[in-house]
Amino acid sequence: MTSKEPLDNATIHDLQEDSPSNTSGNRPFTDVAGVYASRRKVLKGGLTFAAASFFAAPMAFAAKGGKPGPNGAVGQFKQNGLISFDPVLIADGSGPVPAISADYDYQVLIPWGTAIEPGTSDYTGNPVTRPTAAEQAKQIGIGHDGMWFFPDNGSNERGVLCINHEFGRNTHLNLASDLDAVDRGSSSPSLIPNSLEAVLRSQNAHGVGVVEIYNNSGTWELDVASNKNRRIHVNTPVAFSGPVAADHPLLNTGAQPRGTVNNCANGYTPWGTYLTCEENFNGYFGDESAVLDLGGESPAWIGSWSPTEEQERYGFSSRGFDYGWERFDPRFDLSQASSLQETNRFGWVVEIDPMAPNSAPVKRTALGRFKHEGVALTVGQGGRAVAYMGDDQRFDYIYKFVSDDNWQAMRAQGKSPLDHGKLYAARFNDDGSGDWLELTIANPALDARFSSQEEVLVYARIAADIVGATPMNRPEWTTVAPNGDVYCALTNNSRRQPEQEDSANPLQANSDGHIIRWHDSEQHTGTTFDWEIFIISDDTQEDGDERTFGDPDGLWVDPDGRLFIQTDGGQKKGLNNQMLVCSTFDGPNDPTDPGKLDVRRLFTGVSSDEITGITVTPDRRIMFINTQHPGNGDPTRTNFPAATDGVTIPRDCTIVITRKDGGIIGS
Numbered sequence: 001m002t003s004k005e006p007l008d009n010a011t012i013h014d015l016q017e018d019s020p021s022n023t024s025g026n027r028p029f030t031d032v033a034g035v036y037a038s039r040r041k042v043l044k045g046g047l048t049f050a051a052a053s054f055f056a057a058p059m060a061f062a063a064k065g066g067k068p069g070p071n072g073a074v075g076q077f078k079q080n081g082l083i084s085f086d087p088v089l090i091a092d093g094s095g096p097v098p099a100i101s102a103d104y105d106y107q108v109l110i111p112w113g114t115a116i117e118p119g120t121s122d123y124t125g126n127p128v129t130r131p132t133a134a135e136q137a138k139q140i141g142i143g144h145d146g147m148w149f150f151p152d153n154g155s156n157e158r159g160v161l162c163i164n165h166e167f168g169r170n171t172h173l174n175l176a177s178d179l180d181a182v183d184r185g186s187s188s189p190s191l192i193p194n195s196l197e198a199v200l201r202s203q204n205a206h207g208v209g210v211v212e213i214y215n216n217s218g219t220w221e222l223d224v225a226s227n228k229n230r231r232i233h234v235n236t237p238v239a240f241s242g243p244v245a246a247d248h249p250l251l252n253t254g255a256q257p258r259g260t261v262n263n264c265a266n267g268y269t270p271w272g273t274y275l276t277c278e279e280n281f282n283g284y285f286g287d288e289s290a291v292l293d294l295g296g297e298s299p300a301w302i303g304s305w306s307p308t309e310e311q312e313r314y315g316f317s318s319r320g321f322d323y324g325w326e327r328f329d330p331r332f333d334l335s336q337a338s339s340l341q342e343t344n345r346f347g348w349v350v351e352i353d354p355m356a357p358n359s360a361p362v363k364r365t366a367l368g369r370f371k372h373e374g375v376a377l378t379v380g381q382g383g384r385a386v387a388y389m390g391d392d393q394r395f396d397y398i399y400k401f402v403s404d405d406n407w408q409a410m411r412a413q414g415k416s417p418l419d420h421g422k423l424y425a426a427r428f429n430d431d432g433s434g435d436w437l438e439l440t441i442a443n444p445a446l447d448a449r450f451s452s453q454e455e456v457l458v459y460a461r462i463a464a465d466i467v468g469a470t471p472m473n474r475p476e477w478t479t480v481a482p483n484g485d486v487y488c489a490l491t492n493n494s495r496r497q498p499e500q501e502d503s504a505n506p507l508q509a510n511s512d513g514h515i516i517r518w519h520d521s522e523q524h525t526g527t528t529f530d531w532e533i534f535i536i537s538d539d540t541q542e543d544g545d546e547r548t549f550g551d552p553d554g555l556w557v558d559p560d561g562r563l564f565i566q567t568d569g570g571q572k573k574g575l576n577n578q579m580l581v582c583s584t585f586d587g588p589n590d591p592t593d594p595g596k597l598d599v600r601r602l603f604t605g606v607s608s609d610e611i612t613g614i615t616v617t618p619d620r621r622i623m624f625i626n627t628q629h630p631g632n633g634d635p636t637r638t639n640f641p642a643a644t645d646g647v648t649i650p651r652d653c654t655i656v657i658t659r660k661d662g663g664i665i666g667s
């Protein structure tokens with residue numbers, strides 16, 4: 001984000017993610033990590049260590065390969081068996097088009113605007129047109145994010161891709177003539193839709209795409225004739241399931257529940273369904289009755305709506321993120337009578353059956369309501385379904401859901417494993433241990449605040465405040481390694497806000513994020529865990545260190561133990577956002593090379609994008625990732641995926657990655 005950027009909804013989006021709404025007073029993770037680091041330092045006899053090696057504790061992780069993790073200039077990389085590709089050099093990763101390892105190839109698939117039904121035309125980036133709202137509902141959306149490939153009977157050549165469309169800037173989705181420049185109290189005018197058509201175009205570009213794709217003689221294509229293709233967007237009818245029913249007083253607006261929005265990362269279940277996660281849903285609501293009062297010391301919005309305590313904790317505000325939907329769609333107008341219930345209908349994990357095109361998306365309320373980044377679902381002791389989830393806001397929490405019973409047994413009884421179980425929030429203790437704190441109305445402290453378990457789930461953030469969960473630095477994706485270790489990216493992006501961290505703790509300078517890992521007791525079903533820092537991004541920023549990266553966001557561990565790291569934020573040394581690969585068998589407690597992981601850059605995106613979303617074919621010879629918001633929609637920065645012409649509007653798209661020798665991706 002440069003200072004030249006107009007203050008549109010994207011900027012507000014970033015500001016909001018960075019602004020805490022947690023006033024619980026729970027001790028932040030940075031404090032905990034600082035104390036933990038200091039203790040390690042004392043135990044090491046007061047020697048000075050690099051920050052990462054403070055965490056070089058001999059912890060009880062299940063599998064340690066102990067292979068040396070080389071780093072440094074290209075040519076010094078050693079093969080460690082898992083990763084042998086030549087990385088993209090820093091010098092090559094900053095252009096208007098992507099760069100990929102010399103050992104790999106890529107192609108583009110399903111850019112924003114690709115028609116998913118016969119008879120609909122593609123939008124291809126023409127700068128003087130945009131899709132109509134009706135066309136957009138039959139085209140691939142914008143803001144490609146989390147996704148998963150569901151193979152057709154195990155095929156490596158054909159399957160259904162479910163893909164999230166997180167968000168689109170007003171200025172990217174619309175022509176200037178579709179927008180009004182309105183003084184909304186910012187340093188520059190806000191650009192918001194001036195018609196219902198423009199609002200609907202935006203709404204139809206959000207949500208999820210379900211599309212059948214196949215390998216057509218070496219080129220991956222969308223099968224436009226497939227009856228599985230569909231778009232799920234902000235106006236699609238949805239169902240609620242689990243403890244909180246759609247007609248519960250906290251959710252019931254009197255109208256059919258509709259829509260999913262700000263679909264960020266994702267998960268998938270062992271029973272073949274897709275999970276999409278609603279993240280910054282608060283930003284789409286605004287108070288249409290509010291007028292800007294510039295008469296006081298600072299600008300204030302005066303309207304008929306004022307937030308409840310709960311709405312404040314979830315970040316609702318009079319102007320939202322300046323999408324401006326409330327101007328033409330009363331459902332997103334906070335001054336309407338049922339707006340509390342409408343706001344409570346978002347912030348959930350939503351299950352979609354990719355093979356049943358007529359099935360409604362189902363919001364799984366047992367998993368709690370917060371700003372769901374993603375969900376990593378694994379099978380724990382006794383066959384129980386276990387879901388790890390991050391809430392992406394500065395000083396918010398990491399959660400876990402454990403189903404009541406074996407997932408297969410539950411399904412045999414006609415129950416969803418995601419409807420019956422326990423929800424926990426994580427507390428990270430100073431000594432490297434951790435506790436999962438159950439969010440249950442049986443806890444007297446929660447019973448004193450809430451009237452029912454339903455209310456606990458709808459306001460899970462507040463429940464987690466009360467039980468004393470540990471505020472984290474923006475938890476993004478989680479992923480579960482083959483040995484049961486769980487990884488979470490803490491992107492820690494402090495671009496616009498002063499740090500609220502203890503200046504004495506060694507992570508205070510950690511403005512580029514880090515990755516934490518933990519290992520749960522009782523095969524993911526227990527209430528305790530051990531944790532450590534896996535890597536601090538700041539440790540890769542030295543001159544001459546080719547590994548450099550910051551703001552880790554997307555994560556995936558493959559079945560061999562390779563960790564894929566995707567970034568979203570300003571990278572050092574002029575790099576575009578990127579995807580890197582390292583081995584989870586290296587690590588901070590590798591005695592031969594503490595704190596130095598062999599992290600290799602596989603791919604870099606284009607100017608002003610982020611790299612997000614990751615899935616593979618069953619043989620892992622094909623990988624799909626995304627470039628989101630290339631060029632921030634500005635054709636003078638990049639025209640990707642069109643050829644460089646300075647004019648064509650850049651479009652979010654999926655990137656299909658293959659290894660030239662046909663090998664496993666990441667090797």
Ligand code: FEO
Nearest residue numbers: 264279373392476
């Ligand atoms: Fe949608 Fe936190 O990234």
Ligand code: CA
Nearest residue numbers: 166568610628
């Ligand atoms: Ca994003």
Ligand code: CA
Nearest residue numbers: 264476553554
């Ligand atoms: Ca993300």
Ligand code: CA
Nearest residue numbers: 476491553568
């Ligand atoms: Ca991010």
